[in-house]
Structure formats: C-alpha cells, structure tokens
Amino acid sequence: MKHEKPDLPPYAKIRQMNRGGYDKELANEILDAGLVAHCGFIHEGRPMVIPMVYARIGDKLYIHGASTTRIIKDNKAGVPASLEVTLLDGLVFGRSAFHHSMNFRCVIVHGTARLVEDLEEKNIALAAITDHMAPGRWAECREMLQKELKATGVLVLDVEHVSTKVRTGPPVDDPIDIGTDIWAGIVPVATGFGQPYAAADVPDGVEPPASILAARQKFA
Amino acid sequence: MKHEKPDLPPYAKIRQMNRGGYDKELANEILDAGLVAHCGFIHEGRPMVIPMVYARIGDKLYIHGASTTRIIKDNKAGVPASLEVTLLDGLVFGRSAFHHSMNFRCVIVHGTARLVEDLEEKNIALAAITDHMAPGRWAECREMLQKELKATGVLVLDVEHVSTKVRTGPPVDDPIDIGTDIWAGIVPVATGFGQPYAAADVPDGVEPPASILAARQKFA
Numbered sequence: 431m432k433h434e435k436p437d438l439p440p441y442a443k444i445r446q447m448n449r450g451g452y453d454k455e456l457a458n459e460i461l462d463a464g465l466v467a468h469c470g471f472i473h474e475g476r477p478m479v480i481p482m483v484y485a486r487i488g489d490k491l492y493i494h495g496a497s498t499t500r501i502i503k504d505n506k507a508g509v510p511a512s513l514e515v516t517l518l519d520g521l522v523f524g525r526s527a528f529h530h531s532m533n534f535r536c537v538i539v540h541g542t543a544r545l546v547e548d549l550e551e552k553n554i555a556l557a558a559i560t561d562h563m564a565p566g567r568w569a570e571c572r573e574m575l576q577k578e579l580k581a582t583g584v585l586v587l588d589v590e591h592v593s594t595k596v597r598t599g600p601p602v603d604d605p606i607d608i609g610t611d612i613w614a615g616i617v618p619v620a621t622g623f624g625q626p627y628a629a630a631d632v633p634d635g636v637e638p639p640a641s642i643l644a645a646r647q648k649f650a
Numbered sequence: 651m652k653h654e655k656p657d658l659p660p661y662a663k664i665r666q667m668n669r670g671g672y673d674k675e676l677a678n679e680i681l682d683a684g685l686v687a688h689c690g691f692i693h694e695g696r697p698m699v700i701p702m703v704y705a706r707i708g709d710k711l712y713i714h715g716a717s718t719t720r721i722i723k724d725n726k727a728g729v730p731a732s733l734e735v736t737l738l739d740g741l742v743f744g745r746s747a748f749h750h751s752m753n754f755r756c757v758i759v760h761g762t763a764r765l766v767e768d769l770e771e772k773n774i775a776l777a778a779i780t781d782h783m784a785p786g787r788w789a790e791c792r793e794m795l796q797k798e799l800k801a802t803g804v805l806v807l808d809v810e811h812v813s814t815k816v817r818t819g820p821p822v823d824d825p826i827d828i829g830t831d832i833w834a835g836i837v838p839v840a841t842g843f844g845q846p847y848a849a850a851d852v853p854d855g856v857e858p859p860a861s862i863l864a865a866r867q868k869f870a
Contacts, residue, residue, distance in 0.1 A: 465738060465741075465752075465839070466736055466738055466752070468688035468699050468701075468736070469699070470697035470698060470699035472692060475692075476732065477690035477691050477692050477697050477698070477730065477731060477732050478690060478697070478758075479689070479690035479699055479732050479734040479758060480734070480758070481688075481734065481736040481756050483752060510695065510696045510697065512696065512697050512698060513699070514688060514699035514700070516686055516688070516701040518685060518841075520844075521843075523787070523861075523862070525791065525792050526793075526795075526798065527777075527788060527791045527794055528794060528795075528798040528801075530780060530783065530787070530791075532686070532703060534686075534701065536701050538698075538699060538700070540696060556747060557747075560747045560750060563741055563752075564741065564743070567747070567750070568747060570832060571744075571746055571747045571750075572745050572746045572827055572830065572832060573746075574747060574748060575746075575748075578746065578748040581748075600847075600849040600850070603851075607792055609853065610792065611853065612790060612791065612792060612856070613852060613857065613858055613859050614848070614849040614851075614852055615846055615847050615849045615852060615858070616846070616847050616849075617843050617844065617845075617846050617847070617862055617865065617866075618843065618844030618845075618847070619685070619841060619842070619843055619844070620841070620842055620844065621738075621839060621840070621841055621842075622839070622840055622841075622842050623741075623837050623838065623839055624740075624837065624840065625837075625838075626835055626836070626837050627820075627835050627837070628833065628835040629820040629835045629836075630820065631823075631828050631829070631834075632833060632835060633829065633831065636831050636832070637833065638833055638835070639833050641743075642743070642837055645741065645837065646837075
C-alpha cells in the first residue's frame with residue numbers, strides 16, 4: 431500500500447521521530463519554553479521528585495524555595511541532582527495499543543546542586559526566575575526586602591550533562607494494521623492562558639502589565 | 651484597609667492555600683487527572699527523572715516502556731521509586747517577586763517498583779494505561795500480539811506513601827504593598843486539546859472514535 435504524503439499542519443510534521451540526543455541547543459530551547467521543572471534529588475536513599483519554577487542562565491539552572499524546605503537544605507553542598515522539563519504536544523493514537531504514544535519535547539539535565547551564597551548571583555537568579563515566568567516582571571515588582579532575600583534559598587545546578595527526547599508526527603503503525611477501520615492519528619495538546627484576573631485589592635485603573643502579555647506570547 | 655470579598659470565578663477561589671497534606675482521595679484525584687508522570691529512580695547513585703504515561707489501579711501505579719530501556723531494567727526488582735504528577739492551574743502575580751507563585755495541584759508518590767511478571771496483571775495494566783490516556787481506547791484497538799507483549803515491560807509501583815500540595819486563589823501580598831499601583835492577580839493556565847488529525851493512511855469514512863471525545867471530556 432502506498433502512503434500519500436499529506437499536507438500536514440505544523441504540529442503533525444515529523445521533525446525527527448523518537449529523537450534521543452544530546453543537543454544542547456535543543457535542550458536550551460525546551461528549558462526556556464517550560465514553566466515547571468521536575469527536580470530529582472536523593473533524600474535518605476530515596477529518589478525525590480519535586481515540581482519547581484526555574485530559570486536558565488547559560489549553563490546554570492536556578493531554582494528557589496523557602497530556606498527551610500527540604501529541597502533547599504538537602505541540596506546545599508554540591509550533591510548530584512537532576513531537573514527534567516517536558517512539553518506535551520499531542521496524544522498519538524495507533525491502531526494497536528502498542529503504537530500509542532505521545533508527542534513531546536523533553537530534556538533531562540544532570541548536574542551538581544549547591545546553594546547560591548553570593549548576594550549578586552542570588553539577585554540575578556531571582557530576577558531570572560521571575561522573568562522566566564513572565565518576561566519583564568522583575569522590573570515591575572516592588573524591590574525585594576532583606577528579610578525576603580534571607581527567607582529565600584536559591585540553588586544552582588551546574589549543568590554537566592543534558593539529554594533530550596522528542597517525538598513528533600503521526601503514529602507509526604505496522605503494515606498489517608494499515609487499511610483496517612480502526613482510527614489512527616493525533617490529537618494536539620497545548621497549554622493555554624486564560625484572561626488575567628486582578629486581585630480584589632488592586633485599585634481601579636491599574637491594568638494588567640506588559641509582563642503578562644509577554645508571558646502569553648512566550649508560552650501560548 | 652478592608653478587603654472586599656469579590657465574586658471570584660471557580661479557578662480563583664481559595665479552596666485551601668498552600669495545602670500540603672497526605673489526603674489519599676485528593677492524591678488519587680490528581681493522579682487520575684494527569685497525563686504525564688515524572689518518575690524518579692536512582693541509577694548509579696544519581697537521581698533520574700523520566701516522563702512517562704501511567705495508570706492507577708487502586709493502590710498500584712503502572713508505567714510501561716520497551717523491555718530494554720533503563721527505567722524498566724533498573725526498577726525490576728523491588729527498588730525505591732517515586733512518581734510525581736503536577737497539574738498547573740495558573741500563574742500568580744504578587745506585587746513583590748517574593749509573593750509570586752503558581753496555582754497547581756501536585757502529588758508525590760513513594761513506593762517500591764517491580765516488574766509485572768503475571769501475564770493477566772500485565773494485560774490489565776496495559777489496558778489501564780491506554781484507557782488512562784483515552785477512556786475506552788483499549789477496546790477499540792487491535793489486540794496486542796505476543797511479540798508486542800514481550801517487547802513491553804510493565805512496572806508496578808506499590809504505593810507506600812503519598813503527599814499532595816495544592817495552591818489555589820489570588821496572591822497573598824504584604825499589607826505594605828496593598829494599594830500601590832503594581833498589578834497583582836492570577837493568569838489561569840489550562841491544557842487544551844486541538845482537533846483530532848487522522849493519519850494519512852486512514853480510509854475515508856473512518857471517523858475519530860468515542861475514546862477521543864472521552865479524553866477531551868476527561869482532560870480539557
């Protein structure tokens with residue numbers, strides 16, 4: 431059976447199927463496009479996974495949390511840690527359960543975590559984390575207070591190794607299944623932002639800032 | 651300053667702020683609503699985090715992969731493993747960077763992973779994983795072949811401990827910041843499905859099946 435080459439929409443195009451690799455540029459692209467990182471570390475011999483906001487500056491990744499939390503305390507002193515970001519792009523339906531899959535872009539970063547002690551690096555990291563979520567937000571905010579800085583622990587992950595995995599495109603079914611009346615294809619999945627909703631105590635006339643538009647353009 | 655109680659849309663309502671807990675019912679609710687799990691295990695002393703599709707049956711969680719992959723081979727024999735699912739519901743903008751946050755529902759499951767060797771349990775698990783993504787899909791599919799079953803490794807995580815964390819509602823700013831002209835509020839985030847896109851070799855007249863509608867209703 432001859433398969434015609436269809437005129438696919440962008441989300442269905444095969445960029446590269448099941449690509450596993452170590453492409454740093456692609457890794458950075460995925461890291462910069464994600465909202466939540468899933469951070470792995472070892473606590474008393476057990477693997478922990480915690481969702482965190484984050485930012486990338488060059489070959490360093492930053493996460494933050496209350497100084498008193500386990501993830502900050504456990505990872506202060508140069509321990510092995512990892513960070514994974516996955517962007518889900520679609521559900522893939524094959525004719526067989528075996529050929530079901532998901533379209534996704536994913537990066538797994540391994541490195542060594544340590545506490546950021548330098549105050550300048552800490553400030554730059556906090557600005558980057560804030561701006562990662564909504565570009566330009568740091569400059570719109572009221573400045574950090576000393577007590578807030580003290581209550582916040584920032585960890586840096588010095589990136590030692592990245593691996594990426596990407597799946598795009600339609601299902602890849604077995605020849606025996608082609609032509610049957612079982613539907614196969616993809617359902618695109620995307621993350622969308624709703625309308626901003628102001629806190630009740632925002633004075634009349636204070637409008638949603640530029641950073642929200644920037645976030646919408648970045649992620650949606 | 652008195653804060654008036656606004657008429658909030660459902661996504662902005664405070665169900666419980668920064669709730670950390672061990673509520674099994676809530677944990678199951680989050681597990682059943684997620685599409686991708688972030689699985690943690692230890693490989694040669696390093697914490698690994700891998701995104702996986704999954705399913706829950708009672709107090710057991712199932713993941714699957716090619717029998718030859720590291721995650722399947724490393725976790726065959728009763729080793730500590732964890733699985734985290736996070737649903738992102740919104741970005742939270744405070745007046746200060748310090749009071750920025752995300753609205754989310756997250757569960758972290760700890761347990762012991764082992765390979766599923768019983769063929770009946772393996773079949774039930776594979777059906778559950780397929781139906782987790784799109785309810786009813788297993789029954790629509792062509793039956794699994796022996797060679798496909800053999801090529802697929804299924805791991806079970808016997809759940810030993812769950813912890814949940816949920817944040818909902820608007821930012822919680824400091825009294826000194828209220829009334830300033832810095833915007834504060836939330837931007838809802840949601841996962842949406844696009845229109846199904848049939849593979850090029852699906853015969854004319856074969857329409858998207860009921861499982862896709864079911865998936866759409868479940869996740870979107």
